[in-house]
Amino acid sequence: MTNPASLRAGRKEWTAFAVLLLPLLLVSMDVSVLYFAIPAITEELAPSATQQLWIFDIYAFALAGLLITMGSLGDRIGRRRLLLIGAAAFGVASVGAAYAQSAEMLIAARALLGIGGATLMPSTMGLVRNMFRDAKQRGQAIGIWSGAMAGGVALGSVMSGVMLNHFWWGSIFLVNVPAMLLLLVLAPVLVPEFKDPEPGRFDLLGVPLSMGFVLPIVYGLKEFAAEGFGTAVAISLSVGLVTGHVFVRRQRTHADAMISRELFRGRGYGSGVVLNTVASFAMMGSAYFTTQYLQSVLGMGTLEAALWSLAPSIAVGVAAPTATVIAQRVERAYVVAAGFAIAALGYGLLSLVDTDSLWVLLGGASVIGCGIVTVMALVSDMAMAAAPAEKAGSAASVLETGQEFGGALGMALLGTVGTAVYRQDISDSVPAGLPDGALDSVRETLGGATVVAGQLPHRVGESVLEAAREAFVHGMQIAAVGGAALLVAAAVLAATLLRRASAPAGACAGTGADSLKEEAAGLVTTD
Secondary structure (H helix, E strand, O other): OOHHHHHHHHHHHHHHHHHHHHHHHHHHHHHOOOOOOOHHHHHHOOHHHHHHHHHHHHHHHHHHHHHHHHHHHHHHHHHHHHHHHHHHHHHHHHHHHHHOOOOOHHHHHHHHHHHHHHHHHHHHHHHHHHHHOOHHHHHHHHHHHHHHHHHHHHHHHHHHHHHHHOOOOOHHHHOOOHHHHHHHHHHHHHHOOOOOOOOOOOOOOOHHHHHHHHHHHHHHHHHHHHOOOHHHHHHHHHHHHHHHHHHHHHHOOOOOOOOOHHHHOOOOOOHHHHHHHHHHHHHHHHHHHHHHHHHHHHHOOOHHHHHOOOHHHHHHHHHHHHHHHHHHHOOOOHHHHHHHHHHHHHHHHOOOOOOHHHHHHHHHHHHHHHHHHHHHHHHHHHHHHHHHHHHHHHHHHHHHHHHHHHHHHHHHHHHHHHHHHHHHHHHHHHHOOOHHHHHHHHHHHHHHHHHHHHHHHHHHHHHHHHHHHHHHHHHHHHHEEEEHHHHHOOOOOOOHHHHHHOOOOOHHOOOOHHHHHHHOOOEEOOO
């Protein structure tokens, strides 16, 4: 019988885990690193409006579209090997982005960064699943992983602002290079290799089908959040859903499916993916409003707003590890349900925000973040524990793809609610006599109203800006009530779904018997 003490990770595994946090932080930071750099990039590279959008979006699109593919590939060629390939690609792409001589070059480099990111994310979580065979330690590691992922997005914009105060815009990409070089040196020494000993043939047709499923839906949801529902959004979502139907049918019937059917036979995996998607919906839905509030309602500069947005990250960084400790003593279903309930309380605080409520906003964002990261840490651990160890890369990729869907959907739906209320309110309160073009801009968004207000006589501009800010805040309040109601429902759903699928962390998968099976199957190697 396996001695439980022999399953516990030692200093080498925890050091390797610290190394794995490097690519995770950089991938998450690259989501927001361009927030301050666009003016400088525009001045030097002169991108068109369309090119500027692609400079922003191509990274997230490439990342989301290739997660499933890269998770499956890592299970076949080895997760450490894929990690190293991705790190090299990420480093090269960072240099290419830093020294781009045209908008087209920068778009291509950002696309390569997204491809590299798609290799790094499922590889790191898959390796965590394999390195930490003791359930308590794995829960702690995934809790830290979740906190680092959430904190990296907030840190990216701040780091960008600090770098741009001292260096040229390309420096925001060059900071990736030393970290990736360190990863390339240390990972072969500290991180063991893991892969599926019997992976089957790689599903080549599944690659375009998975991309055709994920990309149009993510694109359609982003466009829906930005422009509202229209023909392009309808076509994009329809293409994604039809392709997704074909992809899912193939995964159910193909002998060597990209997403193994074994994943959903494990008790808790499907529930974990669903609840993680809902959590991502809530996290990104709130971020849609809080970032705009700081800049457009309170009138903060970008760097000041980014620094204030770091405040909730402090609480979030503590929440995930704390949740894993609590879940070792209390049934996981109740802790996850409590996380959703706490996040609902945070949305309740957002519904109380007015046009001068910085501390209420930060308090609400902190409470939401604590609740959501608690959920993400626990359901991610539960899902990864339920998945077969040899399929850890695929399991992580599906979980992370769900996060991308949830985040895009949260911004789209809650953003649409807020926008609808804004447009209704501003139509009733905007001062009469504005030119038609200016009136259309004011009615469209708060950002448009801010630009128009700056071009009007002082008293009229102040009146327009005050009306627009009040309309935006009202829209945020209504959307927050909707978000709170959704999270209360999610708390009930979590308690119902997880009662049988979860237990205190010490009783989860990762027992000695499981580890013996992994070793017997040849999963664990140390080269």
